[in-house]
Amino acid sequence: MTQKYRLDKGGFIKRDKKISFKFNGKKYFGYEGDTLASALLANGVHLVGRSFKYHRPRGFIAAGVDEPNAKVQLYHGAKTEPNAVATEVELVEGLIAKSQNCFPSVSFDFGEINNFLSKFFPAGFYYKTFMWPKNFWYKIYEPIIRKAAGLGVAPLKPDPDRYEHKFEYCDVLVVGSGPSGLASALAAAKNGARVIIAEDKSRFGGSLLTDEVTVGNKKGKDWADETIEQLKIMPNVVVKNRSQVFGYYDHNMMVMFERTKDHLEFPNKYTPRQRLWYIRAKEVVASTGSMERPLVFGNNDRPGIMLSSAAKEYLRVYGVLVGKKPIIFTNNDSAYETAIDFKKNGINPIVIDIRENSESSVIKEAKNLKIDIRFSHAIANTRGHLRVNSATIGKLNEQKTNYQSLEDISCDCICVSGNWTPTVHLASQSGNKLKFDENINAFIPNQSRQNETTVGSAKGSFTLKKSLEEGFNKGFELSNKITKKNIKSAIPTSNERSNGKQNKFWCMPLPKNKNYKRCVDFQNDVYVSDIELAIREGFRSIEHVKRYTTLGMATDQGKTSNLNGLQLVSSIEKKIVPEVGHTTFRPPYTPVTIGAIVGREVGKYYRPTRKSPIHAWHEKNNAVFVDAGLWLRPRYYNQGNETLHEASKREAFNVRNNVGICDVTSLGKIDIKGSDSAEFLNRVYTNAWMKLPVGKARYGVMLREDGIVFDDGTTTRISENHFHMTTTTAQAVNVLAHLEYYLQVVWPELNVNVLSTTEQWAGAAVAGPNSRSLLEKLFPDTDVSNEGLPFMGFKEADLFGVPARIFRISFSGELAYEINVESGYGIFMWEKIMEIGKEMGIEPYGTEALSTLRIEMGHVAGSEIDGRTISSDLSLDGMLSKKKDFIGKRSLNRKAFIETGREKIVGVVPLDKKTMIPEGSHIVVDNKASLPNPKLGHISASCWSVEYNNPFSLAILKDGKQRIGEKLYALSPLKSKSIPVEIVSSHYVDPTGERVRS
Amino acid sequence: MLEIKCPYCGKRSQNEFSYGGDANIKRPELGKEISDSEWDNFVYFRKNPRGKHSELWHHVAGCRQWFKVSRDTSTHEIFKTSKLNEEL
């Protein structure tokens, strides 16, 4: 395959480095430095896709991010990427791409029938047609529309690539490396500012790459190259290409998307595929340039019709002719540069200019080159199915409402120019309310709300001279606010062609009795007739017109179409454009991969994992882990072929009969010190704390201010002004913040300090009838008898030379102790306990057995303290002090809290003593009642009672204990279960609490 | 993402902080007899102004201090931050 449209010389590609790639299954060659788009055009391929709705054949329109049509699917399998823009994809050996939105192939597409049926698919078609019947939407309409209108296909496998996030700070962030961007960066950097300059493309220079200009007596491109080299060696400058600053967020937080890998044939193994930068910039210079707008005329969306600036870029940067019989169609002077470039490369263009005349240096140059120029002419229509092959042109009448005569001229491409739109998305996202500039017929930035400054053609300064001046001046001014060094750089002289006056006329009339489609939004397939229809149907707000017609939506966000759409609405409505307003410029400016947004926060890196210091022992001993917030806790320790149920039963049984050990390190621990500590606890907990003796623990319940139970735990008085609080694993973080709030904000007069010590202590619960004999051997020098260390007692002791704390507290309801040592001694403690406990039948138990033990004891946990229950619902009302005030007390007389009939805690046993009741089951009187069956309450937690060897559950039930003895039903529609149950006391085992005191 | 100046640590990104609501809310004194509606106002009712708002923030992933912020709720402009015992 020869590259028939490639010039022998010119451009910045490397002709000695041939690259092979596949497009739609066919092999092609391009050169290093090509994009997929330039390589395809070099091979004469214009047809790249089908339009969104009508499946009309589509080709390249642009050469950069503004390309609305050439969305391709790259590679396949896990690496596949949908909606890649061919003009932005750099050519790399082995690249595989295919067209989207066509079946079975881009040149023969069944969906094209939509084009012939297009009168049945007007604007708002989906809204109008698929309204009814409702269930048809999900089953029939939606799947069909999805298939017909789908853009790319998302990969179904996990992304094999790695992505990174980076956080950066700088004084001045310069977005774009055209003349104004380079000038700003250079001026700011020389004035000592920390500068980041970001260029979306692989090449720096922006318009200097394609314009016939000189800067400082050098060719534009050479000046750009030298400036970049100069910036690169400055220590205070970061220079980034392939980096799109796609969003402007609050407080000058800029987000940049850097492509680091895909363009490399042999990437370094550790290079991430893409990198997302969060840049906090003191000042932002948006030198984002401008985009050419298409002209609108009959069948203006055929392959081969593109922006004249794109044709120039393909020629100048890539050495590619987009056609050999070009027509240039324009309303301004800039397109003449493209005509001149064609002519200088031996191609004879025809220029169709809607203006009566123009006098400027560029026109003179064109005339001297004997380029065929037809003033006062316009293109009315085009022909050519898969590629444009002729244009119908005519002389416009004076009012530009019709043509005086029409003639067909053959062509193989049409390069259009309908003036330039400043790229103002960053200014707009920063909160800058844009203003409409009548001279250039486009929106430009107005008053900055953040530290944002737009320069160059992005603010409508379309000459090189002005761009350089603005760049140097603003670069100095902004950097000097920060560095105050007053080092001013000289502005280099420049030379450029002069341009004459543009004409604002952009939407060509239809010849009499002709109904040609005139495309406004190429990506979303929106035509002049659609917008006219929307307005006829009463849509007035531009935001409504946008949504009804889909103008300016999707990945493109109206880059080429927005302004034409606004102009059309304003001309139909007979308003001026600023009255119509503009739609919102939403980030991201160009598509960003989900991978880059997620970064390294995938799989197990999604959030931190907290492990107890004893974790390695659990792993070695076949623990099966469960997530408890961020913590990994042993759920059970597997022996042989046991199920979870069997293992937890064995472990819990062993606690009730011998002794068990459980890792309780994850419990929240808060150290409380200060002379007002007891007073503080007295306000935080519902019960009394002032008289708790040193060396004693107490169980406490905290409420929120609205009276709902917040958390529970035991707190121990270590010394007069020193307490050790424990919280549940789940609420540890919130309890600490809660305490800090009251100490700092509400009662700053209290002399108390709180500090989380969760990670400083390793904790082991030792529970069961043999636990005391075990402790006697662990702490031979400490009196652990029932008198020496009674229930709720606390002692500091020596564990074979390691300082330990012993708390006689029990969650299991058995005689039990919790032993804490410094984290580093966790494994030592654990192994010592296992070693000495062996003869007493010690076995470790996990959270599942722990649950079993607490459920059958009727101890509440997170499934009962669920943000809806108050103390009396949980039989904790005995702990509400009548003598003092505390957080949340004033709420307890709320009507809903004192009414009878509240749902309160009870125990539930299935009548058959066999069927486990699913958690979440509803409790009802009649299991056959018609739906909705009135619900009396729900099952909050279920276990297999090892004490009675039958299932037991806790429930939150209307009227609570008053229903003890009643026979009701537990219904679980999810598990298709209806279980006859009896209501019993929630304290199923040892209701008087003898064991813990034994 | 906002950039918030913690009066103790200096400027930090918003993801280090958690929001604590209206800074002008005063908890009724403990043990004081107050009407139901006073209590309801304290627990439930908050103004939701568009514009300048005094609020509390907590530097949770930092010094763990609560402090006051004067912020525009529509533009996110932060006018001032101060320690709790300082005038905002």
Ligand SMILES: [Zn+2]
């Ligand atoms: Zn701080």
